[in-house]
Amino acid sequence: MATPSNLLADSPPTICLLEIAPHFNALTATEKLYAHHISRASFLGTRIVLRQISPESEAIYDLILAAYKAVSGDWLKLSSDTEAVQYWIEYAAQFLGNCGNYKSFGDQKFVPRVPKEKLEELMAYNDQLKGLFEMCAEGIYSFAPAAKTLLGYPQDGHVSQYYPGSPGITKEDIAKVHAETSGKFSPENTRLRKTAVDGKEKFELLVASADEGREMVGEVEVVFGDHKDVMAKIVAECDAAAEAALNDTQRDMFKKYSESFKTGSINAHKESQKLWVQDKGPKVESDLGFIESYRDPHGIRAEWEGFVAMVNQEQTKKFGELVARASEFIPRLPWADEFEKDTFLKPDFTSLEVLSFCTSGIPAGINIPNYDDIRQNHGFKNVSLGNILSAKAPNEKVTFVKDSDLALFEGLKGSAFEVQVGVHELLGHGTGKLLQEVEKGKYNFDIDNPPVSPVTGEKVKTWYGVGETWGGVFGSIAASYEECRAECVAMYLGGEKDLLKIFGFTDDSEKKADDVLYIEYLQMARAGLLALEFWDPEYKKWGQGHMQARYSILQTMLQAGDNFVTLESSAADHNDLVIALDRTKIRSHGIPAIGKYLQKLHVFKSTADFAAGEKLYAEMCTVNEHMAKYREVVMRKKLPRKQFVQANTKLVNGEVKLVEYEASLEGLIKSFAEREV
Structure with a gap:
């Protein structure tokens, strides 16, 4: 039986280089040593991520690395069949880029384009490869039953x-x-x-x-x-990072990391995050641990994640001003003070250039820690990952955008995304109060006179009980729901002229404020359409929380009325599908519609009203027959997700050396092989 086309590995995958040399080379020897040990600790977690994905992922990883070592990176030694070898290294690179054989965006399995019998011939190169292939061949190629090609319950x-x-x-x-x-x-x-x-x-x-x-x-x-086995190695690197730390806070932070990873104590990890929040404005930024719960179907268990990065001082100045002026923008959000934190804990907000990021899929921005009590009482940090945002593949195509919008879209998509990510992380994830009984008989709101819900016009009747958390109450929908709320905050505030000015966009600037706002909305509408790739029509299941959120925002824009956003197509197969967005109605229709949706999302979260929140989100994420008909053209025109080639560091005679690789399939595979040394 032929492998379904939607499961075939990308050919070729899109490979991008993460530029880091100028930022790393500007560090002192001590800073480089500190970064080196964190990078090692981060990437040592690769095997943990693999073990969290699928039963066969770690064995496939071993096969890829063993094959690289066997041929010393000269892949044509495996066979003179250049197509078979090319398909193999395409699969290997995509596997490593996703840290497993399920896509980090979409949670769907992918299978090599080289037939099983041909790959078996390639792996007959020596007895070790033959044995490893026999161990994982079924896991690599199986696609039945169809349910097993998706991550989930x-x-x-x-x-x-x-x-x-x-x-x-x-x-x-x-x-x-x-x-x-x-x-x-x-x-x-x-x-x-x-x-x-x-x-x-x-x-x-x-x-x-x-x-x-x-x-x-x-x-x-x-x-x-x-x-x-892995945790012990990570502990050793954390101990070394503590020795090389640049200040007392970082030293104590890595001692707590070490304690947590040695003993399994989440309380120790929470202590590390309190210290991490206190480490203001470091030149070398990092975080480690079991962080994001997107891939656990129950939404409570987290994937290993570790990163180390250098601060981009010039870009950080913009974010610093956004933080300083946050109190001006928060009151403009569509809810009363009772649903907002009593005091906004101003976080560090930095633009980072990534040296190393170990996870199944690298984000463009981060707002952490995810522990509710730390966020509420100690604060959080926002980071924007500059070299992720700017990474561009050659000849990158733009789909579903009108020809008349292409030039403006190409010129401003980076600027619009920078604003979106910045506001999403700081004012999206950073706002909102959870109404709660903090201890028996003690509440963080006036229980005798509860606030009035702007959604129902009545006093709220629900709140979080003692010990209850946002993630615990909202369960499997929490992560996607929160991403949607944060995206909506950025969309709602995206038209504020004084906010856009912080990023350098005014009516008189080269990149005009209203143009950036237009591309911000067009980019989100396009993302919502592209999200259909991550919806499985057989199981009616969403495979990626961020894209599910963006689809619901597209639905909000489509429902705003008066043809604010429409999807235009005249061909029977919808091959000419484009997004039509009336820029004159962004402020009159778009922003109010987003605000109404955001208000509901926020109030239901704030008041622990899971029943109402789940109902709303399910409605907005439903793919009806009208929208499902567009999925085929989205699948036909889908573009491979970027895979990033990251640098490596090596300790040579006490000196840390940066090792960079070419932006190619071979370079990506080599980078992973050399990290295992």
Whole structure:
């Protein structure tokens, strides 16, 4: 049976180089050493990410690296069949770029274009490769049943290594174990296994740590030492980073990282994040740990993530002004003071140039930590990743944009995205109060006179109970819902002239403010249309939270009325599909429509009204027959997602050397192979 075309690996994948040399070379020897150890700690987590994706991912990784080593990077030694070799290295590069054989954007499996029999011939190069291929061949090529080509709940037939070896585990099982253990263990750095012993079900909560051990919590056995081999190496690098730290805060922070990764303590990791928030304006910025929960179908377990980057001082000045003036913009959001933090904790907001970023998919901006209590009481940081934003592939095509808009879109898409990311991270994720009973009988709002909901016009009737969190209450939709809320904040404030001026855009500037606003809305509408790639029509399932959010925003714009946004197509196959956006109606129709949607999203989140929030979000994310008909043309015209070639660092006679690679398939594979040394 032929592999479905939508599962075939990109040919060729889009390869981009992350430029870093000028920023790294400007560091002192001590700063370079500090960055080196963090980079090592970050990328040592690669195997953790692989183990969180699919059962076969780590074996495929070993096969790729062993093949590289066997031929010393000269891939044609495998075979004179140049097409087969090319398809193999295309798959290998895409696998490494996604840190697994499921796409980081879309959570869908991808399969090599080289036939299984031909790849088997290539891997017969030596006995080691032959053995490794036999171990993972089925995992590489299987695409039936179709449910297993998507990440998701095992009970729905999907794949999730957050629940390894547990095909029978149910959503109810996961919720039950979480409820039973949450008072003592946080789920971020765990996996959950369900087995049967003598016909009786058994649950094991696997905690990532270098130390081993076991204890019982109710009916759940907590098992320490998941990823112990990797965690021990990460601990050693964190200890070395603490020795090389540039100040006391960084030293103490890496000691807490080390403690957390050694013992599995999330409390120690939370202490590291409190220190991280206090480390203001570092020249070398970083963060490590189990951070984002997008890929856990239950939305509570997090993927390993680690990065180290250099601060771009010039770009950071803009973000610094945005932070300084945040109090001017927050009151303009469509909710009353009762739904906003009592005090806005001004974060660091920096523009970074990435040296190393280990994760399945590198974001353009970050707002962390994700721990609600730290964000509320200690603050957070925002970072914009400059060399991710600026990375451009040669001959990059623009789809679904009118010919008359192309020149303006090409000229301003980077500027519009910079504004979107900046406001999204700072004022999107950084705003909002969770109404809560903080301890028995004590509330962070006037319980005798609760605030009036601007959505219903009545006093609110719901709030978070003692110990409840936003993620815990909203569960699997929390991550995507919050991304949508943050995107809407950026869209709602995107037309504020004084905000655009901070980024250098005015009516008189070379890049005019209204043009940037127009491209911001056009870019979001296009992103919402492209999001259809990440919706599975068979299972009616969204595979990527950010894109699901953007689709719902496109729906908001389409529903704004008066033909503010329309999708135009005259061809039977919709091959001429373009987005028509009336720029004269952005302020009269677009911003008000976004504001109304944002208000609901925010108030439902603030008041723990999951029932209303889930209903709203499900409605706005529904792909009806009218929209589903456009998915085929989106799939026909889809562009490969960028894969980034990152530099490496090596310690040579006590001196840190930067190693860069060419922007090619071979360069990307080589960079990973040399990190394993």
